Amino acid sequence: NAGVTQTPKFQVLKTGQSMTLQCAQDMNHNSMYWYRQDPGMGLRLIYYSASEGTTDKGEVPNGYNVSRLNKREFSLRLESAAPSQTSVYFCASSDRTGRSDTQYFGPGTRLTVL
Amino acid sequence: RKEVEQDPGPFNVPEGATVAFNCTYSNSASQSFFWYRQDCRKEPKLLMSVYSSGNEDGRFTAQLNRASQYISLLIRDSKLSDSATYLCVVPSTDSWGKLQFGAGTQVVVTP
Numbered sequence: 001n002a003g004v005t006q007t008p009k010f011q012v013l014k015t016g017q018s019m020t021l022q023c024a025q026d027m028n029h030n031s032m033y034w035y036r037q038d039p040g041m042g043l044r045l046i047y048y049s050a051s052e053g054t055t056d057k058g059e060v061p062n063g064y065n066v067s068r069l070n071k072r073e074f075s076l077r078l079e080s081a082a083p084s085q086t087s088v089y090f091c092a093s094s095d096r097t098g099r100s101d102t103q104y105f106g107p108g109t110r111l112t113v114l
Numbered sequence: 115r116k117e118v119e120q121d122p123g124p125f126n127v128p129e130g131a132t133v134a135f136n137c138t139y140s141n142s143a144s145q146s147f148f149w150y151r152q153d154c155r156k157e158p159k160l161l162m163s164v165y166s167s168g169n170e171d172g173r174f175t176a177q178l179n180r181a182s183q184y185i186s187l188l189i190r191d192s193k194l195s196d197s198a199t200y201l202c203v204v205p206s207t208d209s210w211g212k213l214q215f216g217a218g219t220q221v222v223v224t225p
Contacts, residue, residue: 042214
């Protein structure tokens with residue numbers, strides 16, 4: 001099992017460009033999440049998908065959109081990138097059965113917006 | 115006040131020594147807690163779950179103090195490989211499946 005995979009690993013954009021970050025999990029998890037991590041701050045939730053077909057805003061959704069393409073895949077789109085979106089982006093998934101809240105993370109995408 | 119607060123450190127620890135650090139949380143209704151480990155430029159990975167008063171896993175012990183609303187993590191007999199940032203994580207009680215992350219405590223184990 002690959003677990004959670006993310007592409008690309010690194011990306012440099014110019015202000016105003018758009019891009020989509022891809023995430024896929026092979027653990028048959030129902031829930032998927034997108035976070036951003038900035039220096040000195042905890043991971044902040046951008047969007048999440050509790051189950052296939054549903055998406056909800058997290059703590060910092062402005063400037064982002066998501067698509068839960070199927071149970072495996074959850075993509076994050078930046079329509080018009082801004083320097084404030086320079087960050088490391090992590091995708092995560094969880095099964096959320098019983099008391100299990102464990103989230104499994106992908107390796108991250110390091111995004112720089114110039 | 116942040117929902118989850120941690121001392122950023124770094125905690126510089128000689129190899130073989132014991133180190134402990136705390137995490138405070140604001141939501142008194144929280145029932146479960148987690149410690150994640152994050153190596154430099156890597157993704158977070160679950161280290162321990164804490165559902166009652168505490169949990170022990172080898173050299174790692176997590177304790178929960180509900181009255182004072184803090185969780186501690188103690189590492190005994192520190193190894194060089196324990197050098198990492200330790201993230202305190204508290205599930206949100208108002209939204210299913212959402213987690214609140216602390217900014218992390220950096221531990222550096224030195225030879």
